[in-house]
Amino acid sequence: MEIIDNSTTENNEESPGKTPRPKWGVVLVWVFVLGLLAVLGIGLVRSQRGSIRVGDRVPNLVLSTFDGDEIDFADLRGQIVVVNFWASWCKPCEQEAVELEQAYQLYKDQGVVFLGVDYVDTETEARAYLAKFGITYPNGPDLGTRISQAFRMLGVPETYIIGPDGRLAAVKIGPYLSLDEIVNQIETVMAEHK
Amino acid sequence: MVANIGYYVLVLTFLASLYGAGAAAYGALKRKPEFVESGRYAMLLTWPLLTIASAAIIWLLATGHYEIGFVASVTSNSMPTYLKVTALWGGQEGSLVFWAWLMAAFTSAASLRKWDRDRELLPWFIMVTMITLAFFLSLVVFFENPFARLWLSADGQQVTAMLQPTGAVPLNPPDGRGLNPLLRHPGMIIHPPALYLGFVAYVIPYAFAMAALITRRSDDRWIRITRRWTLVAWIFLSLGLILGGRWAYDVLGWGGYWGWDPVEIAALLPWLAGTAFLHSVMVQEKRGMLKHWNVVLIILTYALVLFGTFLSRSGVLSSVHAFAKSAIGPMFFVFIGVTFIVSLSLLINRWEMLKGENFLTSVFSREALFLLNNFLFMGILAVSFWGVIFPLISELVTGQKITVGPPFYERANGPLGLGLLILMAIAPLSAYASSTWKTIGRALWKPALVSLLVPITLYFGGIHNPTALLGYTAASLVAFVTLYEFWRGVMARRRQHGENLPLALWRLVGRNPRRYGGYIIHLGVVLMAFGIIGIEVYQTETQATLSKGEQVTLGRYVMTYDDIAVFDTNDGRNVARAVVSVYQDGKLVDELYPRKDYYYDSQQAVTIPGTRSTLADDFYVILVGLDPDSQSDATFKVYHNPLVNLIWIGGVVFSIGTIVAVWVISGRRRANKTPSASKSTRT
Amino acid sequence: MRKLQTVMGMTLGFILLSQVFALPAFAQDGGPTDDDVNVIARELYCPVCENIPLDVCPTQACEQWRATIREKLVLGWSDDQIKDYFVDQYGPRVLAEPPAEGFNALVYILPPVLFAIGAFILFMVMRAWKVEPPTPKGKGVTVESEDPYIAQLEQELRRRDE
Structure with missing residues (x-):
């Protein structure tokens, strides 16, 4: 052997x-x-x-709001959608909270939808935050972090503006510094999709 | 100026290492020894060059040159000088240079041997080490340059670059961001270098193994040459892991020392493979068996070193230990890919050349038990590896992030660890080639009988947890067997040579340092096992919010909250420091000062526990929070950690054992050169 | 930095903290204790920081999550209900181990299977080696001498010196 x-x-x-x-x-x-x-x-x-890029198609998502509504991103086709990610424990988010609400008041009758996505947060504090800054546009928790994962978001605050064609039109990483900055970004998107 | 010199030195070192690799390989292939020699000189040049580059970084760090991006990111004015210096390994860029410096030092030292009959290995040793060095240097030269300056670009962005970008103006911040406060701890000053030393030193045995494969040397010279290096690498790796545990216990404030974090495991994996190697290599030395397996293990160990480094530095995994997301990921990926594939191809190609010389004569022989030991180590390695890699796979498949945490590892690795303990008790009693269950049984029954007293005593002492009983029995068995082995050896020497006890012990260890060094290491492991079982099974905790004067009870301890002070320090911290009194069985035994340090520069807080430490247990208090309204009501978390100190004591014993093994190996080599010397020591 | 604010922010005097649950003991009167909360928190992971159990995570976000556990306990929820709520809210990564269903079951199945295969191979290897008669050549077997133990030690030393 x-x-x-x-x-x-x-x-x-x-x-x-x-x-x-x-x-x-x-x-x-x-x-x-x-x-x-x-x-x-x-x-x-x-x-x-990194996060999804301008021009990418935004996947179909559903946001369950704190008020109990279900908002399907697919139903918003044809409108400009501003998706803002925030959290009550996020200090920089507070810088832009009031301005976002002002922008919502400016544009709510012009076919621009504002959505707030509350990223890994607790409901009590989140509701307190919304009340504190007088935010009236629909907000809801990011259940199972599905929405943030779809946007491949890196941190809060981040804001994504979706064009009427369902594609990402603009991104803002970090807080908006002024109302003008929000308005400019929305106006640019509106002009592109005239 | 200094930054420029430093950078050009780095570039020069990079070129020198590339040249060294190329010249050595060319010289070997074309049989031109002068090229090999020239390659060797290039290699010997890398260490002095990297010393200059490192000195340049340290000087910039110590003198606060915040116009350099790296300096600004890891130091600040408020940091003491020793921390500014050690910040060298506090960030990606500096730690890569430090890594390269260590590697250059080790390869140079390893190449300064007499090559005589191993001359054919030299060029390939140079090639492998210099390619590796060139890779790490390419990362700092092209991607993570520690000398890059800060600039304010035309559109107002802050950028780091070596040369002035067009339209940019130099930025000269008055202060830096400061080192991550978690890293401002003595343990953190030693822990990374120890780990790096361990990691880096494994390149030496790896390079020798590859050289042996390339030159088709089928003998085990590479093992004999690198014996000391594998032990040195292993001791540093072990030390790095133990110090890391100690650091976590002291700084992270969660009452534990090991969290099965992916990056922790990434450092454990090469240790497991390296430990398996240390055991199985003895089988090759003594019996000429397991040749393939040893090459596989040393390649595996080195591959796991690279794998761990990749995981922690590329941003693939997120972890408390991970460096920030980095551009070096793709480069690193290519390097480990090439290393894995080339090593594996070479190994498979040379497979036939490594033939064993012997057969297994008994399943109770020491080689068989070592095989079993390797099996268990590989089991732990496979489980831990799977736990680290599975979240990545799962995210790819399901799109959902998941956590694989401590319960998974503990459930799987606990029984395997117990198996290792039992082997540790049996294997020292076995002989190479010839043991039977009878010979082992004869040697085992006395220690086994004694160690059975342990669970019986514990049981009647109120310890009924089966894990603890089983673990303590196995650990005691190891302890008794090991001590019994020392006893047998000493007695035998006394009979044969008529030596007195201390002398017999000294000579016994001196004549066979690796065996008895190994036994000392085993005793260290036993102590650590006692400690680990103690804290894992019997840790208790409670949390309470107290007003001044109130108390909280945990087991036999009562803690009263006496006072708190919140103040700023002159090194840039805001400190909240509580004063608590600890009573044991109603007697005041200690006063502790758990605190929270908030670092203004990096905007981070660190929780420093107050600990009363005795051999039996630690009473460990964390200041969780302070009521912002009253500024006096505070929340404390209190842990009782039984036997935790045995882990650290075991670590010390463990290190002593390794030093014995390493030290006397080098002593023996000297003795071999003069045959008469070894004779004279015996008379 | 942008993502997580530390608890120590409170010493900086953030007003927001006036309504914070960082000091949950104010609910001490008969309600769930800190220890009750920590029992559950220990088995959950902080959803934003990596690999830190919720009971020891010092960030403000984690304080809030512990407060959530307390709220749910007050409502009479069971441990499992609370864990399920956390999974719904923050995804499966908050669990210390993935649930053993679907693809993730693989994490539990593979190790024992590999172990069994490994054990079988080890057994085969050992048996294969055993077939041969005891070392006809090569490095030798222990020789008896006046003291077998010391003889064995000495012999192993000689072998090493070869």
Whole structure:
């Protein structure tokens, strides 16, 4: 009997078997290593690509508001939709809260919809926040973080303006610094979709 | 000026490492030793060059050159000088340079040996290490440049760049953002370098293994040459992990030392593979078996080092330890991809050349038990690896983020760890090639009988938890067996050589340092096991909001809240510091000062627990919050952590054991050169 | 920075904190204690910070989540109801382990399967090695001497010095 190769490994990922360099073991190891690299690669691409870009189609989402309504993004086609992500624990969000409400008052009769998405927050504090800043446009929690994941949002506050065609028209990362800045961005989107 | 010099030195080092790799490989292929020699000089040049570059960064950090992006991001005026200096490894850029510096130091040191009959390995050793070094340097040269300046671009954005972007004006901030406060802790000053040392040192055995594969050397010279390096790498890695635990316990304020965080696990994975290697390599040395497996393990260890570094630095995983999202991810990905694929191809191609020389003669022989030990280590490794990688896979498939947390790891790794403890008790009693269950049984029954007293005593002492009873029994068995082994050895020496006790012990360890160093390490592990079981099974906690003078009770302890002070310090902190008294069984035993430090520069808070530490337990108090209205009512979280100090003591014993093993190996090598020397020590 | 404000913000005097539940003990009269809250919080993870259990997470957001647990406890919810509520609100990542259903069941299935396969391979390897008669050649077997134990030690040393 020839010398039995004793190199075989008990490790599940490494090539097992009794004969030297078993073929299926080699295949298995390659599948494992390349699979691992693929997972890491895709993970890396995901972590690097950031939020969705202007021109991308916004996926269909449903926002359940604090008032108990269900707002389907698909039903808003044909209107400009301003989606603002915020949270009650987010200090910078407070900078833009009042201005957003003012902008809503300016545009609510001009076919512009404002939606507030409350990112991982607690209801009590969220309602207090809405009351404190007198926000009247529809707001709702981001249940299961599905909406923020769809926008691949990175943090709060962030604001996404969706054009009437259902594609992303403008993005603002971080708080708006003034009412003018909001107005400018909406006007630009309106002009583009005239 | 200094920044420019530093940067050009980095570029020069990068070129030198590229040249070294190329020249060495060319020299080896074309059989031109002068090229190999030139490559070696290039390699030896990298360490002094990187020393200059590191010194430049340290100087910039220490003197507060906030016009440099890296300096502004990790230091501030209020930081003490020693923290400014150690901020070198507080951020991505500096830590990459530090990493490269360590690697250059190790490769240079490893290449300063007499190569004599291993000369053919030299060029490939140079090539592998210099390619790796060149890669890390390319990251700092092209992406994470620690010398890049801050500029205010034409459109008002703050940018970092080496050269002035068009239309930009230099920015010269008066102060920096300061180091992450969590990192401003003595433990954090040693923990990263220790881990890095461990990580980096593994490149040496890896490079030798690759060189052996490339040159088709089928003997195990590479193992003998790198024996000390694998131990050095391993001790630093172990130390890094233990210090990390200590840091978490002292600073993170959650009453624990290990949270199964993905980045923690990423550092544990190479340790597991490296520990398996330390055991299985002995089988190859003694019996000429497991040759393939040892090469696989050393490649696996190094691959896991790279994998862990990639995970923590690329932004793929989010974790408390992760560096901020970074541009180096894709580069790093390509590098680990190439490393994995090349190593694996080479290994498969050379598979046939590594033939074993021996057979397993008994399932109770030490080699068989080492095999079992490796199996369990690989089991823990597979479980932990799976737990880290699964959230990534799951997010790809289901689109939902998930957490794989401590319960998963503890459930799976607990029994495997127990299995390792039991093996640790049996294996030292076995012999290579020849043990049977009878010989082991003969050696085992006395310690086993003694260790059975432990669970019985504990049971009647009120400890009924099966995990604890089982764990303590196994750990005691290891302790008794190990001490018994020392006893047997000492007694044998006394009989044979007529030495007195201390001398016999000294000579026993000196004659076989690796075995007895290993036993000391095992004793360290036993202590740690006692501590881990103690805190994991018997930790208790309570939380309460108290007004001054009120008290909270936890087990035998009562804590009263005496006072609080909120004040600013001159190093830029706002401190809320409570004074509490601790009573044990009604007697005042200690006064503690749990506090919360808020750092103005980085706008972060750190919770520093107040701890009363004894061998038996820790009483650990965290100041959770302070009522903003009254400014005096405070919320405390109180932990009782039994036996936690055994973990740290075990860590010290563990380190001593490794030092014994490393130290005497080097001593032995010297002794080998002069054969008479070893004789004379025995007379 | 933009994302998380620390609890210590309160020493900076944020007015907002006047209505904060950071100090839940004011609900001490018969209501759920801090410890009751922490029992549940320990098994949940902070939804915005990575891998930090909710009971030890020091951020203001986490204070609010602990307050939510308290509110639900006051309403008489069970542990499981509260956990389900958190999953609905913030997604499955708040659980310390994914529920064993659908694709995520794989996280629990694979390790034991791999372990079984590994154990089987180990068994096969050992059996295969055992077939051969005890070392006809190669590095030798222990030799008896006056003290078998010390002889064995010495012999292992010799082998290492080869």
